Amino acid sequence: MAFDTANRETARAIVAKYPFARSAVLPLLHLAQEQDGWVSPEAIEEVAGLVGLEPAQVLGTCSFYTMYQRDGKKGLVVSVCTNVSCLVNGGPELFEALADRYSGVEGVDVEEVECIAACDTAPVFQVNYEFHGNATTESAAAIIEDYRNGARTPRGISGGARG
Numbered sequence: 001m002a003f004d005t006a007n008r009e010t011a012r013a014i015v016a017k018y019p020f021a022r023s024a025v026l027p028l029l030h031l032a033q034e035q036d037g038w039v040s041p042e043a044i045e046e047v048a049g050l051v052g053l054e055p056a057q058v059l060g061t062c063s064f065y066t067m068y069q070r071d072g073k074k075g076l077v078v079s080v081c082t083n084v085s086c087l088v089n090g091g092p093e094l095f096e097a098l099a100d101r102y103s104g105v106e107g108v109d110v111e112e113v114e115c116i117a118a119c120d121t122a123p124v125f126q127v128n129y130e131f132h133g134n135a136t137t138e139s140a141a142a143i144i145e146d147y148r149n150g151a152r153t154p155r156g157i158s159g160g161a162r163g
Contacts, residue, residue: 002032002043003043007032011046011050012050014028015050021050021051022051022053025047025053025061028051029043029058032046033068033129037072037128038072039062067113075108075109076109076127076128076148077129078125078126078144079111079112079116079125079126080094080110081124082095083114085119085122086119086122090123090136091124094123094135098125098140098141098144101137121133121134122134
C-alpha cells in the first residue's frame with residue numbers, strides 16, 4: 001500500500017466528498033505527493049483502486065499535469081511558471097536566472113512549467129509544490145536558500161509533508 005494508515009483514512013474521506021469517486025483523482029494524487037514528495041507507481045495503483053479506475057487511467061491524468069512529480073527526485077524541485085500571466089510579468093527571466101544560478105547545484109532542480117494556477121501573483125514559482133508569488137530573482141533565491149539551509153521545510157524531504 002502506498003498511503004500510510006492516516007493518509008489512507010484521509011483518502012477515503014476525500015473520495016466520500018464526491019458524487020463520483022473518479023472525481024477524487026487529483027486530490028488523491030496531491031495527497032500521495034504530499035506524503036512522499038512524489039507520486040509513486042504504488043500510489044497510482046492505490047488511487048486507481050480507491051476510485052474504481054485502471055492504473056493506466058490514473059497515470060494518464062498524473063502525467064498530464066506538470067504539478068505531479070513522478071520520478072522520485074530527492075531535494076528541491078523549483079518549478080517556475082512561464083505561461084501567459086507569468087510571461088508578461090517576468091516569468092521567463094525568473095526561470096533563466098534561477099536555472100543559471102542553480103545549474104550544477106546538487107539537490108536543486110529548476111524546471112520550467114506551464115500554468116500553475118496562481119496568475120494573480122505572477123510571476124510565480126513553487127518549491128516542492130509550495131507556491132511563492134510576486135517573485136523577483138532576489139526574493140526567489142532568498143526563498144530557495146531558506147529551504148536549502150533549513151529555515152523552511154519543503155515537502156517530500158525527510159519522509160513526508162512538512163508539518
